[in-house]
Amino acid sequence: xxxxxxxxxxxxxxxxxxxxxxxxxxxxxxxxxxxxxxxxxxxxxxxxxxxxxxxxxxxxxxxxxxxxxxxxxxxxxxxxxxxxxxxxxxxxxxxxxxxxxxxxxxxxxxxxxxxxxxxxxxxxxxxxxxxxxxxxxxxxxxxxxxxxxxxxxxxxxxxxxxxxxxxxxxxxxxxxxxxxxxxxxxxxxxxxxxxxxxxxxxxxxxxxxxxxxxxxxxxxxxxxxxxxxxxxxxxxxxxxxxxxx
Numbered sequence: 001x002x003x004x005x006x007x008x009x010x011x012x013x014x015x016x017x018x019x020x021x022x023x024x025x026x027x028x029x030x031x032x033x034x035x036x037x038x039x040x041x042x043x044x045x046x047x048x049x050x051x052x053x054x055x056x057x058x059x060x061x062x063x064x065x066x067x068x069x070x071x072x073x074x075x076x077x078x079x080x081x082x083x084x085x086x087x088x089x090x091x092x093x094x095x096x097x098x099x100x101x102x103x104x105x106x107x108x109x110x111x112x113x114x115x116x117x118x119x120x121x122x123x124x125x126x127x128x129x130x131x132x133x134x135x136x137x138x139x140x141x142x143x144x145x146x147x148x149x150x151x152x153x154x155x156x157x158x159x160x161x162x163x164x165x166x167x168x169x170x171x172x173x174x175x176x177x178x179x180x181x182x183x184x185x186x187x188x189x190x191x192x193x194x195x196x197x198x199x200x201x202x203x204x205x206x207x208x209x210x211x212x213x214x215x216x217x218x219x220x221x222x223x224x225x226x227x228x229x230x231x232x233x234x235x236x237x238x239x240x241x242x243x244x245x
Contacts, residue, residue, distance in 0.1 A: 026051035031140035031156055034119060035067030035097070045075055049085055056092050061150050065142070069098035069119050077106045082113055139174070146170065146184065166206060181224070199228035199242045213237045
């Protein structure tokens, strides 16, 4: 493991929860339209890099196959810095596709490596001081089939382009949309939001949950049709035809 510089207390002097809290304070990760965005606080690059990789290693199933953009502020990075990080991310099945920076040197370095230097969202500076705020528009996009044993949990909406296989778990504080078949467990409104909904092209999960309401196992349909599940006026889970058009 890389040595920590003075910006981070060595982990042997911290309890694990405190260590992870300090790691999280250096890098805030949020969902955006094109994947995930990591926003770095002011610290030496080695500390920022270590903090990012530590967060990924803490939740490997969450980051599997993710597309990652970074907002590194005024940090000055050279080719070797970005190549090294990109290699470490690739080993964890994470794709670095964009680096947003206020530094012309870093921006030029990113462009030389074929990385985007703009992302499809505004960059209001106040987001850095409110990095923990999750808005209703925050969503995690997953462009792959979710295999058995994989658990994806996100403090917002989750959109999956692919299937959710038996044994997979999807947990969102907001809504869940699956452009494919659902055979695993889906939990929307996990923090108690009873207005959340779940929709899929083929909705036959082994368990469906919205807030604290739980459905029985649904058998696969012979002629599957898109459905949307929500809590009806009587307080029970109900599935009905989902008009995708």
